[in-house]
Amino acid sequence: MDEIQDRTCRLQNPLNGGHQGTPFLPRVIGHIDLDYFYAQVEEVENPSLKGRPVVVCVFSGRTEDSGVVSTANYKAREFGVHSGMPIIQAKKRLEGRDPKMIRMDHEKYEVISNRIMEELGQMVDVLEPTGIDEAFFDITNSTAGDYSQARRMGESIKSAMIKNEGLTCSIGIGRSKVVAKLGSDMAKPGGLAVIVPETTEPFLAPLDTSKLYGVGPKTTSALEEMGIRTIGELAKTSPPELESRFGRKFGGYLLEAATGTDADPVVAGLEPTQFSRIVTLRRDTRDPKEVIGQLSEGTQSILTKLTSSGKSFKTVTVIAILTDLSTKTKSKTFETAVSDLTSIRETAAALFDELSRTAGKEFRRAGVRVSGLEGVEDQTSLSEFLR
Ligand code: DCP
Numbered sequence: 587m588d589e590i591q592d593r594t595c596r597l598q599n600p601l602n603g604g605h606q607g608t609p610f611l612p613r614v615i616g617h618i619d620l621d622y623f624y625a626q627v628e629e630v631e632n633p634s635l636k637g638r639p640v641v642v643c644v645f646s647g648r649t650e651d652s653g654v655v656s657t658a659n660y661k662a663r664e665f666g667v668h669s670g671m672p673i674i675q676a677k678k679r680l681e682g683r684d685p686k687m688i689r690m691d692h693e694k695y696e697v698i699s700n701r702i703m704e705e706l707g708q709m710v711d712v713l714e715p716t717g718i719d720e721a722f723f724d725i726t727n728s729t730a731g732d733y734s735q736a737r738r739m740g741e742s743i744k745s746a747m748i749k750n751e752g753l754t755c756s757i758g759i760g761r762s763k764v765v766a767k768l769g770s771d772m773a774k775p776g777g778l779a780v781i782v783p784e785t786t787e788p789f790l791a792p793l794d795t796s797k798l799y800g801v802g803p804k805t806t807s808a809l810e811e812m813g814i815r816t817i818g819e820l821a822k823t824s825p826p827e828l829e830s831r832f833g834r835k836f837g838g839y840l841l842e843a844a845t846g847t848d849a850d851p852v853v854a855g856l857e858p859t860q861f862s863r864i865v866t867l868r869r870d871t872r873d874p875k876e877v878i879g880q881l882s883e884g885t886q887s888i889l890t891k892l893t894s895s896g897k898s899f900k901t902v903t904v905i906a907i908l909t910d911l912s913t914k915t916k917s918k919t920f921e922t923a924v925s926d927l928t929s930i931r932e933t934a935a936a937l938f939d940e941l942s943r944t945a946g947k948e949f950r951r952a953g954v955r956v957s958g959l960e961g962v963e964d965q966t967s968l969s970e971f972l973r
């Protein structure tokens with residue numbers, strides 16, 4: 587094993603949250619980020635938008651066009667439209683280009699995001715969501731530290747996103763969070779970048795320091811003043827020199843980031859606020875009995891999660907993804923929290939029944955979610971007390 591890899595092993599040892607049983611595997615860390623997320627969700631829901639500039643807008647309501655752009659698809663980006671730009675300006679840039687301006691529907695994106703995170707969580711060893719459309723993951727164990735297998739897993743995550751959600755994403759895989767994040771940025775849009783441990787440092791060396799996670803314009807110009815422009819130059823800087831300029835913590839981080847040896851582990855997502863399961867139906871249907879029948883394992887696994895975490899729930903939501911990939915949901919909230927299988931199944935069956943009458947199309951995938959979890963606070967305070 588070469589020196590770089592050996593160093594990775596020693597670094598990850600005490601901190602390898604996801605794979606305690608196998609201390610000497612090289613870490614395999616991934617970062618996934620959905621492409622032009624809100625706008626792509628709108629395209630999936632309305633495929634006739636493909637090829638047109640699509641702009642998701644946050645209207646402030648003052649005048650008809652006041653507000654800012656939340657995000658835009660790549661067609662709109664070709665004309666310089668980007669997140670944070672005033673809507674009026676975006677409209678000017680897209681004049682005569684048949685743009686579609688869409689009101690942001692945060693709740694819809696959140697439902698889809700939660701579902702994606704749940705799906706991803708089932709494909710990797712540890713998942714750490716870091717935003718509505720992105721997450722770090724650890725696949726050291728399931729790949730046994732083998733990067734060709736890691737590449738195959740990256741490919742299969744990408745295909746699963748396309749197959750299940752109709753969405754493209756970008757993935758980076760490497761030996762640390764910084765390397766993985768840089769990979770997903772470079773792979774954008776729609777790509778997969780695998781940075782094998784052995785070539786990490788030569789791969790990073792020629793890149794600008796601004797490519798590193800956490801290095802913004804202020805740090806970049808401070809580094810430039812010190813004569814440091816590339817990551818390779820940063821990697822060769824002495825620790826005291828960096829620490830005196832940026833402090834011990836950030837100075838130390840910069841050096842680790844530049845060598846791809848940042849050892850921060852992937853930490854499983856926060857305390858859950860909901861449990862859900864979603865399945866692809868064996869055939870497109872909207873027969874509520876058939877749908878709930880195929881969700882019987884799913885609802886059982888929700889119950890198991892509730893029981894093992896000592897929680898009860900107030901709300902049941904059913905989710906249907908129709909044959910045109912649009913998403914429909916229906917919920918019922920109880921006055922007091924419950925925690926039995928019958929409440930989940932009977933409520934879900936009634937909600938699917940209602941949904942099937944209004945949906946207008948067959949279901950391709952179907953899911954159940956329980957939320958409004960109770961018992962969370964008691965649990966946390968108890969476990970904290972015991973600690
Ligand atoms: N978002 C927003 N306002 C911003 C930035 C982002 O409302 N200033 C929302 C809309 C995005 C989502 O968050 O779709 C995810 O943000 P990203 O930065 O990942 O950007 P996109 O997914 O839109 O584009 P990319 O393909 O570059 O990742």
Ligand code: CA
Nearest residue numbers: 619620621622
């Ligand atoms: Ca994104």
Ligand code: CA
Nearest residue numbers: 619717719720
């Ligand atoms: Ca993102």
